[in-house]
Amino acid sequence: MALSGVEIFKHLPKTNCKKCGFPTCLAFAMKLAAKQASLDSCPDASEEAKSFLGAASEPPVRAITIGAGAGAVKVGEETVLFRHEKKFVNPCGMALQVMDTDSDADIDAKASAVATSEIDRVGQRLRIELVSVKDASGDPARFAAAVKRVTEKAPDAGLILDTRNTAAVEAALAHLAGKKPLIYGATADNADAMVGIAKAAGASLGVIADGLDALTALTEKITAGGFKDLVLDPGARKAKDMVEQYTMIRRSATKKSFKPLGFPVISFAVNADPYMEQALASIGIAKYASIIVLSDIAKWKSLALIALRQNIYTDPQVPMQVKQDLYKVGDVKAESPLMITTNFSLTYFIVLGEVENSKVPSWLAVMDVEGLSVLTAWAAGKFTAAKIAQFITESGIDQSVSHKELIIPGYVAILSGALEEKLPGWKITVGPREANALPAFLKNKAAAA
Numbered sequence: 001m002a003l004s005g006v007e008i009f010k011h012l013p014k015t016n017c018k019k020c021g022f023p024t025c026l027a028f029a030m031k032l033a034a035k036q037a038s039l040d041s042c043p044d045a046s047e048e049a050k051s052f053l054g055a056a057s058e059p060p061v062r063a064i065t066i067g068a069g070a071g072a073v074k075v076g077e078e079t080v081l082f083r084h085e086k087k088f089v090n091p092c093g094m095a096l097q098v099m100d101t102d103s104d105a106d107i108d109a110k111a112s113a114v115a116t117s118e119i120d121r122v123g124q125r126l127r128i129e130l131v132s133v134k135d136a137s138g139d140p141a142r143f144a145a146a147v148k149r150v151t152e153k154a155p156d157a158g159l160i161l162d163t164r165n166t167a168a169v170e171a172a173l174a175h176l177a178g179k180k181p182l183i184y185g186a187t188a189d190n191a192d193a194m195v196g197i198a199k200a201a202g203a204s205l206g207v208i209a210d211g212l213d214a215l216t217a218l219t220e221k222i223t224a225g226g227f228k229d230l231v232l233d234p235g236a237r238k239a240k241d242m243v244e245q246y247t248m249i250r251r252s253a254t255k256k257s258f259k260p261l262g263f264p265v266i267s268f269a270v271n272a273d274p275y276m277e278q279a280l281a282s283i284g285i286a287k288y289a290s291i292i293v294l295s296d297i298a299k300w301k302s303l304a305l306i307a308l309r310q311n312i313y314t315d316p317q318v319p320m321q322v323k324q325d326l327y328k329v330g331d332v333k334a335e336s337p338l339m340i341t342t343n344f345s346l347t348y349f350i351v352l353g354e355v356e357n358s359k360v361p362s363w364l365a366v367m368d369v370e371g372l373s374v375l376t377a378w379a380a381g382k383f384t385a386a387k388i389a390q391f392i393t394e395s396g397i398d399q400s401v402s403h404k405e406l407i408i409p410g411y412v413a414i415l416s417g418a419l420e421e422k423l424p425g426w427k428i429t430v431g432p433r434e435a436n437a438l439p440a441f442l443k444n445k446a447a448a449a
């Protein structure tokens with residue numbers, strides 16, 4: 001059972017020294033009970049307290065790291081059932097499945113696709129992080145050769161060794177010194193041997209069972225022996241089963257502190273129908289899977305999944321925003337056009353992309369409205385004529401720009417008259433409502449100049 005804040009408080013030093021960042025030991029204890037702080041933040045906690053409170057301060061879903069070095073992927077460590085309660089912590093890893101029966105050229109192509117999958121979206125570098133090599137041949141030597149090929153083409157990708165054959169795992173591990181793969185995995189039949197191999201390799205271990213009761217029995221058996229770096233597969237392959245089983249696992253871990261299910265979940269979205277695969281992957285991302293295995297990462301699929309994942313794993317309490325500043329887009333001159341927008345990251349990066357597309361060097365004044373989009377900021381009274389005028393006046397824009405024409409977003413055309421009153425001598429031009437109309441707008445403007 002989870003400990004209450006008061007129970008935790010009894011084991012803290014009670015000096016209210018504030019080194020943990022909280023004003024009192026009791027406030028810190030309450031945060032620990034809510035799984036919103038780590039006992040590590042109290043440098044004066046006794047060994048007895050650490051041992052006693054260790055379980056209480058651990059996240060209900062254990063953190064698992066697959067891989068090592070710059071490409072390591074950390075999953076799990078989740079503390080809540082619903083994103084709005086706090087936030088989801090570690091974005092699920094996405095894996096491309098490679099068969100060891102694939103041709104060398106196909107293995108190389110798939111591994112290279114993972115290695116080059118990184119994209120930039122709203123200022124974040126995002127990628128497909130994992131390759132799952134499936135033992136379809138039943139031949140340990142062939143499995144190991146496929147794993148070796150993948151590591152050569154995608155050295156930064158985390159690896160999932162998808163085989164129940166201990167000989168195949170051992171053969172593959174010979175090529176993976178220090179790489180800490182996920183071995184997938186352990187069943188009721190091979191668990192003892194797989195745990196021994198995973199322990200020796202510093203690897204994590206997928207636990208495979210048919211349904212939650214069998215899964216619980218197996219994780220209880222494995223953790224009783226002291227090994228805890230586990231990832232769960234309850235066997236769901238259909239949408240309904242995924243939603244049910246993954247939700248029960250997360251609910252058991254976060255609401256009931258049920259340790260046997262307090263581990264990340266691996267979800268196999270692989271499906272012969274590419275649209276169904278996309279749907280299953282989306283369900284996994286939205287409903288608590290920490291690793292999603294895909295048969296294909298064509299851009300039309302992977303970009304949508306990456307964007308969905310990014311949105312779900314964004315902290316809902318912290319608006320994504322960029323710094324208020326006057327940004328140069330392209331090789332700007334003093335006479336280049338000047339536009340204004342708000343500092344919501346998505347707004348900024350969409351506008352930036354379209355201005356870049358226009359090939360018309362431009363100044364982009366980005367105003368701090370606490371990370372809101374243009375219309376929301378206007379409705380909230382943060383992007384008004386008076387505040388824009390104050391920003392333009394105090395920003396020092398006149399040091400960089402030789403003209404006095406400000407292009408405002410079409411959605412706030414209503415501000416143009418008031419802005420001209422607040423900014424004497426300035427011409428206010430209403431730009432397009434949608435950013436995708438900016439290239440034509442800027443090109444026409446440049447042609448008319």
Ligand code: SF4
Binds near residue numbers: 016020021
């Ligand atoms: S650092 Fe430890 S002793 Fe100090 S206030 Fe926080 S919980 Fe109390």
